[in-house]
Amino acid sequence: MGRIMIYPFGKETAPIMRNINLIKNEEVQLVTDTNPNIYIKEHLELDDNKIIYNLSDDFEKSLNESEIVYVPFEKDYFSIERYIEIIEEITKSEKRVLLSRDLYKELANIEYKFADQVTPYNHRNINLKVKTREIFQINVPVIMVLGDGLNCNKFDIQLSLRSFFKSKGYSVSQLGTKEYSNLFGFDPLPSFIFEERRIDDIIITLNHMVYSKIINEKPDLMIIGVPGGVLPVSEEHPEDFGKFAYMITNAVKPDIAIRSLYNNNYTDGFFENDIQMCKYKLDSIVEYYNISNTRLIYPQEKYGDLTYLTVNNKASENYIEEQNQKDIHYNLFNVLGNHNVEKTYEHILEQLSQNKVQI
């Protein structure tokens, strides 16, 4: 793949901005709208990630210098009409355009006529023939990243885990929660898990797919991100009821489970209850919690929407330090502020090192 331009972006693509140093810099060009895009820069400062690589506000120049344009879907930020304008502007250049699958679907639904060079962002087609309904044991350590729901920095954790273990010399197989995981050198979760199929078929197929992946790639460990949350947020906002967590933990039992939480005030009993819930509901032992930079705001009105408020690293750090004063037996960290991250991952490494090899 040649030089790739990414435009436009917002929250969904924020992990790319934050972790662009994990991609070979010269291959990716991020482009904002024609203004110096103060809101995104300011936001990065909010996260204390002040170094911005390859951020340009020169659309024309970036387009000329790129071979491919990836258009992610930020459905809340940009209207479909704006996406159509953007796509038509890019296609004039005859560059290849990769649309986020959801954006592609959305446009297909309104019978938008795609130019020849516009295709959905490609996923490897998994064509496993299920010969047995048996669940196979995965014989490498599996680290699973489970969250509270949208916008809780799960993908940032997946990237930083990858970076940590690779820096220690381990080979890592990975399935990521973002469709653009390939940019960082690993596969996204297979698209069949999002399809309307029987849950048991999805679980079995996923288990077999991961099993094959391990046989083919022979990694030292596997990292899997889990989309969505582990529970309904509330009666009014059940979201996905935690169905992905249910399916994925049934397909692959994690050795290490990391939970990423919203930056809300939790009562003292919360963590104990959460650990029990994950143990009995998902057969997963959680000992590690990321306190994210997103605060979930419940609507004041019964039928209002949930909102996701960005808070700075200081808020997470203060909370973690407060908790650490107590006698707790779980580890807290904040991935965006790089607070306690190294210590936590060293702890995970240490824990995994004590695993016994069963033959």
Place this chain on the structure above:
Amino acid sequence: MYMYKTIKSPYKYYVYDGNMNSILEIEKSQFESLSRIEEGKGQNEDEIILQSFQKSGFCNESNIKEIKHPDTDNVEYYLESMLSRIYLQITQNCNLRCNYCVYSGNYQNRTHSNKIMDFEMAKKAIDYLVKHSYDSFECTVGFYGGEPLLEFELIKKVISYIKSNYPDKKFSYTITTNGTLLSSEIANYLVENNFSLVISLDGHKECQDTNRRFINGKGTFDVIMKNLENIKRQHPDYFPKILINSVLSPDADIKSIKDFFSTNDLIRDIRVMSTAVSSAYSNEEIYYPDEYRAVERFETFKCMLWLIGKLNFDKTSDLFTRWSGPATEKYRMMKKVGKVSEINHPGGPCVPGKHRLFVDVEGNMFPCERISEKSKIMNMGNLNTGINIKKVKEIINVGSCTKEECMKCWCFIFCGQCAAHADKLEDRPSPEMRLSRCDQLKDSVIENFLDICFLRENGYNFEEGVLRWEES
């Protein structure tokens, strides 16, 4: 002091529990016992009844231990990254001189002047909004005055600036106008840019021309109606999206206004909302006579009959339909809030600036356009210096000034007083001013509770009703 209030409908007896935030249906004898205790006249047998409620967790003393607004710790983040709506006072000038205008000199507020916002200040305000809206998917810019259409050229420049500088950010526009300057050129522009257009029109000619007049004293009704006719002819698809705001003054003939809005051929197809004359910062007490209240209550009652399926929707007045809302809103709030937490704040104050940041011609920022621009406590900062977070936290925690009274009050959740209601334009909020509104406010909450009980007694399902309400 127990945290409850007994309520009686014509047929049944109830108690509202301020800790549990719910209404219980009770027996007549229980009602009488709890009422006696409320009045401080409880006997031993009444205490036994009280204790039976307390065993189930009701009718206890207040749970509230501390006054602190639940959003206090979120304020800085809201204002840092969740702004979504800014109202620009682009001029302090107006071509009308309305009797009840908050800038008429009858209020503790600025008066009309020739000051206008310069383009540099407007750009600064737009940049400020965008910079602080990362968590908001859409930004709205409202143009406010005075009469904002006096500065139509500035409006065009601002929108052009937004389009060329922020093409990737979703923007929408709103304008509140007296409607007298809506020429074809202006209307075309507003339609092209899909403005949400709010026009102030109080009612029929007599009513409108009494209160809303040009500087020379001439009435405005004919001019506005002509402008509306032109818009309807030239933009028939856009016309129904216009919102009419009718300010109902205490001396208004409310029945004839209601008839005007429901029968006038031009107006009847567009939405009408009504507002009362602003009492905040008024030099004189605004008093609505009983005749006015009687019509208002009757129309509200008709709306409730519609809700329980006893009256057709078209028999209710658009002017009052929304007034059947408080009961359903209160019910939603009751269900949503649930049990009152120990650290809480009386209902009322919003997070200043989060929903509607008002910027005056000089770049001073206020929680909304209804705040007096002379206010010291409500001035949140300036576009040059930014928002003073400490001050904002004081504004949303205005209930601290009356904490002794509020912590014991059964009406804690439904209080509804914002910081403006304690603003005497001094350095600190006024506890006396805040407490002076309590009785009136509690009466209105009890009225809403009775509406809830009436609807319940008549088989109304609030959950279903909410959907029906939104559909209509």
